[in-house]
Amino acid sequence: MHVPDISLKGKVAIVTGAGGGIGRAIALAYASVGAHLVIADKIAQRCEEVAGRIDELDGEAFAVPCDVTDTDQVRAMVDSARAHFGRIDILVNNAGGVVAKAFKDQSEHAWQRIIDLNLMSMLATTSATIPHLIEGGNGGAIINISSIEGSRAAPNFAVYGACKAGMLNFTRSMALELAEYGIRVNAIAPDYTITPGLRGNVKGPVDPASWWQPSEEHLAATARRIPLGRPGLDTECGNVAVFLASGMSEYVTGTVIPVDGGSWASSGWLRNRAGQWTLTGDL
Numbered sequence: 157m158h159v160p161d162i163s164l165k166g167k168v169a170i171v172t173g174a175g176g177g178i179g180r181a182i183a184l185a186y187a188s189v190g191a192h193l194v195i196a197d198k199i200a201q202r203c204e205e206v207a208g209r210i211d212e213l214d215g216e217a218f219a220v221p222c223d224v225t226d227t228d229q230v231r232a233m234v235d236s237a238r239a240h241f242g243r244i245d246i247l248v249n250n251a252g253g254v255v256a257k258a259f260k261d262q263s264e265h266a267w268q269r270i271i272d273l274n275l276m277s278m279l280a281t282t283s284a285t286i287p288h289l290i291e292g293g294n295g296g297a298i299i300n301i302s303s304i305e306g307s308r309a310a311p312n313f314a315v316y317g318a319c320k321a322g323m324l325n326f327t328r329s330m331a332l333e334l335a336e337y338g339i340r341v342n343a344i345a346p347d348y349t350i351t352p353g354l355r356g357n358v359k360g361p362v363d364p365a366s367w368w369q370p371s372e373e374h375l376a377a378t379a380r381r382i383p384l385g386r387p388g389l390d391t392e393c394g395n396v397a398v399f400l401a402s403g404m405s406e407y408v409t410g411t412v413i414p415v416d417g418g419s420w421a422s423s424g425w426l427r428n429r430a431g432q433w434t435l436t437g438d439l
């Protein structure tokens with residue numbers, strides 16, 4: 157009897173933006189179940205830190221500094237990954253992010269930068285990787301890190317939200333186009349997850365201990381909004397990314413898994429200070 161398991165032993169995974177936050181957690185989670193990692197991040201120092209960490213855990217990682225908004229760099233990164241490991245099985249399109257600003261105050265240049273990072277990069281990495289997945293003949297998995305902002309309104313994040321919504325529909329279309337090759341395409345939609353990017357710390361130190369941590373007051377306010385009562389952890393996206401890459405999800409494609417503590421389900425419901433659910437704003 158065929159019994160699928162969670163192991164990624166011997167599989168090769170490219171993770172973009174793997175130098176920090178959710179991408180780093182996904183890379184470490186993959187390494188923990190036996191995958192070989194291609195750490196693709198625009199900050200070389202971060203690539204080295206994560207590759208070194210995987211090395212310490214007796215895993216295998218290849219650090220490839222790469223700005224995913226540069227199509228030439230993306231193609232070179234994917235080709236070097238294939239040359240290094242001899243195969244590619246998994247692609248995680250994770251690099252992304254944004255700084256809050258009202259759309260009416262944003263320049264065309266700013267829209268373009270957000271689109272390049274959050275949408276165009278996914279097209280470039282996917283396009284560069286598909287031929288290797290098909291040629292490998294072993295199927296494969298593409299996992300796109302979208303956001304809850306791809307499904308709900310995103311004031312001050314309008315262009316970002318449009319990109320994240322685009323990721324979700326691209327996920328569905330690719331699931332159909334690539335099904336005949338056994339390549340599954342799915343998305344993860346996190347809500348508020350504690351990472352360095354949350355406070356614009358993208359250029360900051362690589363030591364996770366120095367990343368921004370929320371205050372008690374902030375956590376209490378968040379707990380009223382998120383049904384499970386706290387922000388998400390990057391490792392929780394890592395767990396779901398392992399599931400979506402492994403044989404445990406072999407019949408799952410074209411879908412999105414919210415990793416959001418129930419935020420999407422709550423859709424406007426909040427807990428007041430007494431812990432009761434309210435729609436009235438009576439906090």
Ligand SMILES: NC(=O)c1ccc[n+]([C@@H]2O[C@H](COP(=O)([O-])OP(=O)(O)OC[C@H]3O[C@@H](n4cnc5c(N)ncnc54)[C@H](O)[C@@H]3O)[C@@H](O)[C@H]2O)c1
Pocket residue numbers: 172173174175176177178179196197198199202222223224225250251252253254273301302303304345346347348349350351352353354358
């Ligand atoms: N943290 C959240 O609350 C949250 C919520 C929903 C969705 N997301 C999504 O999850 C993904 C990861 O977010 P995060 O919070 O971990 O971000 P982060 O800023 O903490 O880490 C992002 C990593 O990507 C790298 N990166 C940035 N631009 C890059 C580029 N052009 N090329 C290559 N690497 C680049 C950075 O160096 C960094 O290491 C993003 O797509 C983000 O939109 C995050």
